[in-house]
Amino acid sequence: MKFLICPDSFKDSMSSIMASEEIAKAIKSILPTTNVSNIPLSDGGQGFLTTIQLLLATTSVTTLVTGPLIDKIEAKYLLLDDNQIAVIEMANIAGLELLPIEKRNPLFTTTYGVGELILHILNHYPVKKIIIGLGGSATNDGGAGMLQALGAKLTDSNNNEIPTGGQYLRDIRQVDLNSIDSRILGVEIEIACDVTNPLLGENGATYTYASQKGANYEIIIELESGLTNYSQRVLQSVSYDYSSYSGAGAAGGLAYGLLLLGGKLVPGFDLIAKYTNLENQIQLVDYVISGEGSVDEQTINGKTISRIATLSKKHNKPLLVFCGRSQGNLEILYQHGVTAIFPITNGATSLTNALSNARENLYNCVSNIIRLLAANNKK
Incomplete structure (x- = not known):
C-alpha cells in the first residue's frame, strides 16, 4: 500500500509538519516497509511560511512588530527571487495561537502589526510582489x-x-485612504487564502469565525455592527465596495483591507499544491490521509480538506481525515470526496488535556485505522 500524508495544522497543538510526522510514524509502526509520502499543507494560515521554506530557496528576515494585543513581538517574513517577492504569514503577527485561551477576544485584537511588517519590507527591499497568507x-x-x-x-x-481593535469600528465616522504610503500601490499583492466568506452577514467573517476567536453572542453582535459601520464609511470614501466579495471575510476581514490596497485573492492551497505537484502525488497512491484541528460544516468552504477531497474524488482515491474534534452534519463532506472522518480524542476529557495529548492521540488513532487496513489487505 502507498500513502500520501497531507494534513493541515491542528490548532493549538500541532503544526502540519508535526501532524504529518506523527501520522507517518503511526503508519510505519504497523506497515514498516510501506511507501509513505509527506506533504504538510497550509491554506495560508499557520505553517504557511514553513511550508514555503521547505519548497523554495528563501531568505528569512525577522523584526519587531505589534502583536494581536499591542505588545511587541518578533515576526518574520521570507524573501524570494532576489528579494523581488516577500511572503508574510499573518498568523505569525496577529494569529490566534499567539494568545492564551483566556486572552482571546476579537474586540481587542488588531492587525496593526501586519501593516508594520509591510512597511518594514517596503523600507528595506525592492519587492515587486507581496504574498500574504491568511488564516488562523x-x-x-x-x-x-x-x-x-x-x-x-x-x-x-x-x-x-480610533484606537485599534474590533470594538472601535462602530465609532468610525470617516475613512481617509489617501494618506496611505503610496509605495504599496506599486506592489502586486497576492492574498493567499482558501475561504469564500464575504465580510458581512450570516456567512461573513464575524458570524462564521468570531466564536472560534473567543467571542460570545453579545460580542458577535457588537463586532458585526462595527464591521458594517466600517465598510459603510469606506464606501463613502472610495465609492467601491468589496464587502460582498467572495473571500473578503478571510482572517477576520483582513482580506477586505488588502483588497482596498489592490490585492488579489489567490487560493493558498493552489499555491502550495502547485509547487508540490500534489495532484500527481495523489494519483500515485492507494490512500490519502489528511487532517486538521476541527472538522464541521464550515470545512467545505474552501478549506484545505475540502480541496484535497476534490482531488481525491477526481482520481477515485480514498481520503481518511483525522481531527481533534468533529461536529455538525458532515454528510456534505462525504459527498464531496471524504471517505471517513476520525476524531482522535480518547474519551471525555478537558480541552487542555485534549490539546496536550493531541500528538499521542493522533498516533494511536491512525495506528488503529492502519491495523484495520492492513488486516483487510491480507484477505
Whole structure:
C-alpha cells in the first residue's frame, strides 16, 4: 500500500509538519516497509511560511512588530527571487495561537502589526510582489489596524483617530485612504487564502469565525455592527465596495483591507499544491490521509480538506481525515470526496488535556485505522 500524508495544522497543538510526522510514524509502526509520502499543507494560515521554506530557496528576515494585543513581538517574513517577492504569514503577527485561551477576544485584537511588517519590507527591499497568507487569525477588525499602520486615517465624530481593535469600528465616522504610503500601490499583492466568506452577514467573517476567536453572542453582535459601520464609511470614501466579495471575510476581514490596497485573492492551497505537484502525488497512491484541528460544516468552504477531497474524488482515491474534534452534519463532506472522518480524542476529557495529548492521540488513532487496513489487505 502507498500513502500520501497531507494534513493541515491542528490548532493549538500541532503544526502540519508535526501532524504529518506523527501520522507517518503511526503508519510505519504497523506497515514498516510501506511507501509513505509527506506533504504538510497550509491554506495560508499557520505553517504557511514553513511550508514555503521547505519548497523554495528563501531568505528569512525577522523584526519587531505589534502583536494581536499591542505588545511587541518578533515576526518574520521570507524573501524570494532576489528579494523581488516577500511572503508574510499573518498568523505569525496577529494569529490566534499567539494568545492564551483566556486572552482571546476579537474586540481587542488588531492587525496593526501586519501593516508594520509591510512597511518594514517596503523600507528595506525592492519587492515587486507581496504574498500574504491568511488564516488562523485572532482578529475581526476588517484589516483596519493594518490600514492605520500604513497611514490610513480612521476618525470618530470628534475627528480623533480610533484606537485599534474590533470594538472601535462602530465609532468610525470617516475613512481617509489617501494618506496611505503610496509605495504599496506599486506592489502586486497576492492574498493567499482558501475561504469564500464575504465580510458581512450570516456567512461573513464575524458570524462564521468570531466564536472560534473567543467571542460570545453579545460580542458577535457588537463586532458585526462595527464591521458594517466600517465598510459603510469606506464606501463613502472610495465609492467601491468589496464587502460582498467572495473571500473578503478571510482572517477576520483582513482580506477586505488588502483588497482596498489592490490585492488579489489567490487560493493558498493552489499555491502550495502547485509547487508540490500534489495532484500527481495523489494519483500515485492507494490512500490519502489528511487532517486538521476541527472538522464541521464550515470545512467545505474552501478549506484545505475540502480541496484535497476534490482531488481525491477526481482520481477515485480514498481520503481518511483525522481531527481533534468533529461536529455538525458532515454528510456534505462525504459527498464531496471524504471517505471517513476520525476524531482522535480518547474519551471525555478537558480541552487542555485534549490539546496536550493531541500528538499521542493522533498516533494511536491512525495506528488503529492502519491495523484495520492492513488486516483487510491480507484477505
